[in-house]
Amino acid sequence: xxRIHLEVPCRPTESASKVMLAVLNLFPDAxxxxxxxxxxQVRDLGRFSELLRVQRIRNSxxxxxxxxxxxxxxxxxxxxxxxxxxxxxxxALSPLGDIFVTVESDDLERVLDQVAPASLRK
Amino acid sequence: xxRIHLEVPCRPTESASKVMLAVLNLFPDAxxxxxxxxxxQVRDLGRFSELLRVQRIRNSxxxxxxxxxxxxxxxxxxxxxxxxxxxxxxxALSPLGDIFVTVESDDLERVLDQVAPASLRK
Numbered sequence: 001x002x003r004i005h006l007e008v009p010c011r012p013t014e015s016a017s018k019v020m021l022a023v024l025n026l027f028p029d030a031x032x033x034x035x036x037x038x039x040x041q042v043r044d045l046g047r048f049s050e051l052l053r054v055q056r057i058r059n060s061x062x063x064x065x066x067x068x069x070x071x072x073x074x075x076x077x078x079x080x081x082x083x084x085x086x087x088x089x090x091x092a093l094s095p096l097g098d099i100f101v102t103v104e105s106d107d108l109e110r111v112l113d114q115v116a117p118a119s120l121r122k
Numbered sequence: 123x124x125r126i127h128l129e130v131p132c133r134p135t136e137s138a139s140k141v142m143l144a145v146l147n148l149f150p151d152a153x154x155x156x157x158x159x160x161x162x163q164v165r166d167l168g169r170f171s172e173l174l175r176v177q178r179i180r181n182s183x184x185x186x187x188x189x190x191x192x193x194x195x196x197x198x199x200x201x202x203x204x205x206x207x208x209x210x211x212x213x214a215l216s217p218l219g220d221i222f223v224t225v226e227s228d229d230l231e232r233v234l235d236q237v238a239p240a241s242l243r244k
Contacts, residue, residue, distance in 0.1 A: 011136075012203050013136045013140045013203060013206055014133075014136050015135065018134065018136070022135055080135055081133055081134050081135060084135055085134070
């Protein structure tokens with residue numbers, strides 16, 4: 001069981017299409033529903049994982065993601081503006097309304113190993 | 123001499139037209155220039171003053187505005203989202219990129235008395 005859910009507040013001055021594009025840059029298969037809070041279901045974390053590799057932030061991502069595990073849930077936030085530029089940037093909870101991601105799985109360690117594999121080198 | 127200048131960051135996910143509309147709700151005569159930071163010149167504070175009256179926030183506005191005087195400048199920030207809803211809401215400097223207003227005058231006390239007259243009642 002792997003369930004990935006997104007929530008992204010869309011502020012009044014924002015363009016819903018730009019916000020959705022930001023999400024799709026990181027999660028191209030997201031099925032999004034428009035609203036004051038844009039919500040979505042994601043099945044595949046391949047592109048997200050690929051970006052971590054390309055941006056060379058796998059190790060720090062592994063720390064952030066690993067540290068965000070509570071039981072069978074992994075909850076983290078991604079900067080919306082960076083996402084619109086096609087970049088992954090983890091952010092602290094902010095009133096900016098970032099991309100709020102919840103990953104549920106019975107085996108989050110495995111998900112973590114797939115998304116941000118531990119590097120062999122220290 | 124009265125010079126009123128606006129600066130409003132337009133974040134990538136924002137719609138420039140919505141941000142400009144937010145500004146024009148409070149300052150209908152603003153001459154705006156589009157960009158990453160929308161800038162503008164304003165001549166008339168009539169609508170702004172009228173909103174303070176209608177919202178019954180003249181006294182608190184007078185405090186905020188009076189407290190924001192430094193020499194011949196008055197510098198304050200207005201919430202962009204509230205502005206889009208046609209409301210004045212003073213805000214602390216925030217990473218949200220609020221509407222940043224600078225009023226320059228040789229007689230700011232007079233400007234203050236015009237924009238947010240002191241109430242007769244305590």
